[in-house]
Amino acid sequence: MSGYLTGVLVTLSFNIIAAYAVYLPIAAGQLNLGIAGFMAIGAYAAAFLTNEMSWPIWAAVLVSAGLAGSVGLMIGLPVLRTHGIYLAMATFALGQVISAVFLNLEVVGGAAGYPVAAYAPPNIVFAAAAGVVGFMLLLSTTRFALYLTAVKSDPTVADLLGVSVRGIQAAAFTLGAMVAGFGGALYAHHYSFIEAQHFNVMLSVFPVLYVLFGGTQTVLGPLVGALFFTLAPEWLRASAEWRYALFALFIILFMAARPQGLVTMSLFRLFGRRKPQVTT
């Protein structure tokens, strides 16, 4: 595999993980605009564990993902009392605060950044992304996915049916934070260097775009969105400096024409019908 191709696929893997971190709360009807903060927690925690405590990478990554999830749960419970645009603002601020904390934390390098000694090769990154996709596919077959849809489409009726709405929302938010932390932890060990400035607003916003573009109705939407946003700019590379302008124009037109995203349930029904429906 060429270095270029490997580089693109590694970026793709991290984008897929980030997309699912954003997708989980969106599937419960909540927008987390601070996903970069949870990636930062995972990245710094894992780097600290391998650098200073000599932990093996896999253990550091898993524990850091758990840590990011715990922080997500602790912060999520109060933050999830807000809804809609207020929740978006609260999580947005949260992401900024977390990255500001690491910017000033001297024990992990502060503004100078933090080199990471242990290295995770591309194959590990690919496997991790595949693992996240597999986990999400598995999750989509469980009752939890049904509750997510119920909470997202009608929280009032979900409550009346006895679904614990806040419980499901907190669980989705926590799982999303965990996936973000997992991605961040791997990122630190693949690129061997992290700095607080990397975990900025754009890192939080782009995955949201992948998910909205791919579609929030099905579990495959985020995957398709991440694929498109990672690979399409590469294909457009030939048209040089105009590629981003054309790309942006295309996104605007696409979202205007198809606000529900690319992959929807009706699309599945169109192509994946198992048996003919009786329509009398």
Add this chain to the structure above:
Amino acid sequence: MALLQVSDLTVSYGRVTALSGLSLTLEEGQIFTVLGANGAGKSTLLRAILGAVPARAGSVAFAGADVTRMPPHERVARGIVLVPEGRRILISLTVEENLRLGAHLRNDQPAIRREMDAIYDRFSNLAQRRHMLASCLSGGEQQMLAIGRAMMARPRLMMLDEPSLGLAPLFVSKVFDLIRELNRDGLSVLLVEQNAGKALAVAHRATVLELGRATMTGDPKLLAADPRLQEAYLGEGAKAPAA
């Protein structure tokens, strides 16, 4: 012992009192009808019994246990279900997923499957559309699905909030027939209705709510004959629509 005992229940939204000191007793196996004008507190009563709105004062006891401070999911687990006003089917899910959602607090998969098949036997329209989105259903079919979804929780008490609202006359009759059938099979029912004539006809006991208080309670036949009630809910001369 009564299945449901509501005692001096008071519920308020901010400074507006929706229920003030309401008491009612529902015996196991009964159909209990609650009548009242819009804003009388009927829906609030059902929501408070389920725990979706908190009680400011008073208590709710179900099957001998005080459930006043319990969250809705614990009350659903004990056998209280609500078929909400306007049906509130999840249109982004399939018919079958809606039914499955109704059974979400249960783990006995074979029994769930069996009861789902029983619901399909009862409602052939739902059976034909089981893998289609619930948005494909007509209003009447959605009401059947809403009741089926509530059945899947295996309730002891089913509360229905205006089940005939906005339905074609054929489906209105079907809904009331269904309520009778379910009751014959042992289900207790608390029914809130605008269609006073039909609701009193199926009931064993009834009460009239006005501004959060019960003003008349008793035998539905006597209530139906009461001149005040006839004037207010049945229209003069008791010309109840399609009664």
